[in-house]
Amino acid sequence: MITIRLFEKAGSFAENKDLARDIRKNEIIPALEENQDVVLDFESVEATTQSFVHALISDLIRTYGHEILDRISFKSCNETTQKIITIVSEYMQESD
């Protein structure tokens, strides 16, 4: 299992989706390909945007299927961050 601390990369307002894409491509996907589970740690992240979360996880759900959410955990998310992650997770599971 690997833990990715988003505050260290994206700061307290995680909104830079270029960074989100880089984290997904360079850290999350390689870990999943090595059969490791992933913890996305939002400790000290005060807020995020739908765009950031979409760039971070949407393609994982599309590529690996809904089951990938069993292998990814979201740690220390505040209420609004939880809700944004939930929205993105849900609309991606409803999508093509």
Next chain:
Amino acid sequence: MRAIDLGHPEVLEITTNPEWISVHPVVLSLVAARGLESKEIKCDTLTAKSAHYLERMGLFEFLGIESGISIKEHESAGRFIPINQIRNSDELSQFIKEMIPLLHLQPKQVEPIRYVVSELVRNVIEHAGSPTGAIVSAQYYQKSNRIGIGIADTGVGIKKTINQSHAAASHLQAIGLALTPGITGTTRREGGTEFNAGAGLFFIKTIAKVNRDFFMLYSGNALYKLLKSESVRLYADPFRDRHSQADDLPSWAGTVVGIDISLRETREFSRLLDLIRDIYLKTVEERRKAKYRKPKFI
């Protein structure tokens, strides 16, 4: 917007009422964006007492012209964000860090404002192809306790962006599609691409609607403006919201967005996300079901 003459892009001529000046940041951003593309800039001698507002917001400095207006130190300590040009992702991240202290907000009030600025400016950086980037300004209005934000670009406009994957016949139709959840110019696929979901403008319009705030979107010859309504019922189709629209305006080559965020009445951002979640999922589900093949009963 109807009064703006956009027929001579090479010249920017700024005229004002001799007695008073009162403009929303969206107008300042629009004028500044236009000025960056003009070869010649002319400005009236400003006689209105409130003319210092334009100086304080940095319009003349931004355009590189002299106003002859001097600002006393205490006047510049207001709650406003002068006109800024943002050309890339790193500049946006830096701008967001710097803008919040300028507005002297409580942590709860910060959340929707930086959300709105981030999503709108990222739209410009990614989709607009704007040679001038995004021009942003904001102002706090003490009387109504709200923040007015204006963002303008001189890019390809919403219609061209949306029509990469859809078939909007008019600028107004393209604005309608851009405000619909799950519609993006980057793909017709439900759920969007790995980078775009088509959710950003819907989230922002919803923030404005739920808080009964001002929101307008102007691109090409079309303008969509949300009108105040007692109902906070959300619709996927923006034309079902109480709104005004026009499609015979001077044609703006790019996109202009104006939004006000009330600080007094701002509903909890978290609660707002519940509302967005409900309507978003319902819309995606309905659109998916609309694609189902119907059984043929013979």
